[in-house]
Every structure is written in structure tokens, then in C-alpha cells.
Amino acid sequence: MEGKETSRRIVIILTCFMFAGCAATTTKERLESVDYGQNVKSTGDNSTQTEDEVTYSIINSDTYLDWKRSLDVRLNKKVSERTLRTIALRLKAQDPRNYERTFICYYLPDMKVGSGAWATTHFDPNLEIKILGLTSEEENALKQLPDDSSREIIGSWLDQSIYIGGRITIFHRDKKLFMETIYKDSSSGTKEIVEKQSGKGRAFQRKEGSSVGEYYLIDKQGNLQFWDEEGFILTAKKISSAS
DSSP, rough: OHHHHHHSOOOOOOSOOOTTOOOOEEEEEEEOOOOOTTTOOOOOSSSSOSSSSSEEEEEEEEETTTTTTEEEEEEEOOOHHHHHHHHHHHHHSOOSOOOOEEEEEETEEEEEEEETSSSSEEESSSSSEESSSSSHHHHHHTOOOOOTTSSSEEEEEEEETTOEEEEEEEEEEEEEEEEEEEEETTEEEEEEEEOOSSSSSEEEEEETTOTTTOOEEOOSSSSSEEETTEEEEEEEEEOOOOO
């Protein structure tokens, strides 16, 4: 499992070739549920009716002749594949030029652009939709997993890392400490950890150590931070309170 756990911390750079500094445009609207292949219909006030309001903004845009158009898009929340299709078709139609390829990467509010997108809708040349992070349904399922009453739970957290996100639980068993990760496909991995000295808060590391100095820190809000010898990596938000 060590190779798998090490790879979890590698930053995945997606092939959305963008340049920073482009003027951002923002569209706020209600995206209706439409049949695949249809575009969003405007009512004249830049909005349509649906159950939930979806807000998105183009934060980076890049084009190369008529070969390629690339967009970075910020979403206000997770959406379904159907809504991603609707947004993708609308964004593609906004530019009158007919590019051979259009690449669109979607980021959630707290995600850093360029460090892996939550989802993509690439016209390569046909539209292909991929949700790389946890969907809302997967997130809810992981949150609702019952705690094992035979273990003394220190805390549970939700890791939103793309491809490999899951539910992390630190617990005591037989006078030892363990960290368990349950992934969205229901597979899991458990490793023994030890508590370590830290002036920042309650901290843990692998019992056998880590070649990159990785350790885990429960912050003042009860969230679980991941650190290595180069500094902060990410934060997993708490599901149950850390004790």
C-alpha cells in the first residue's frame, strides 16, 4: 500500500493548456435540465428555471489559431454530468470560431487552478465528460458510512483529492493507532501510524516513517491537514469531531 499512498500526494497536472492573466467573465444563471445535445435557453435576463442555481465563471481562456480553445471554469458547487454537458455546449457556442478542439476544465471554489480539475468536458473533437473528483452522490455516501463501534475513533475526514478522494478515519485498536482510507469505489487501505510532537496541533505520521517526511495534522477547526518536508499539501474536511 505504500506506493499507493505515496502516489496519493502527487499533484496531478491536467492537460488544459491555459495562461493566467486573461480577463475573467462571469455568468450567473439557473441551468435547466435539458436533453443531451441541447443548449441552455435564455429568457432574456440570462437565466432559466431549474431546481438549483448554478454559478460559473471563465477564469482563464486561451486559443491557438483555429486548432484549439482552452478554458478554465470556476463552479460554485458540484454539478451532475447533465449540467456539465449543458454548460459545455453553451461555452462552446459562445465563440463563433470553429476550433478543431475545445478543452474545458472545471474547478470548485477552493481548488487551485493548474493542480488538477474536478471535472473536464473536452471536445476532442466529440464531447467527452469526465468527473475526476468525488461527485455529490459519492461524497454523501462516504459521509454516511457508519463508524465501527469496536474502534475508538479519533476523527473522520473527507479527502476531495481528484481520482483518489475518500473517507479518512484515525482510530485506536489494541492500543495501536491506525489510519484507514475508504475510496469511492469501496476499496480501502489501512496503515499503522504514531502520534508525534508538534507545536501546531495533534500530529501523526507512519509508524515506519516516510521518505518524503509526510505527516498529518489536526488543525484548530478539527480538519486534517497533510504536510511533507516541502510544506502544506491539502486539507481534508472533518466529518465527525476529532477527540
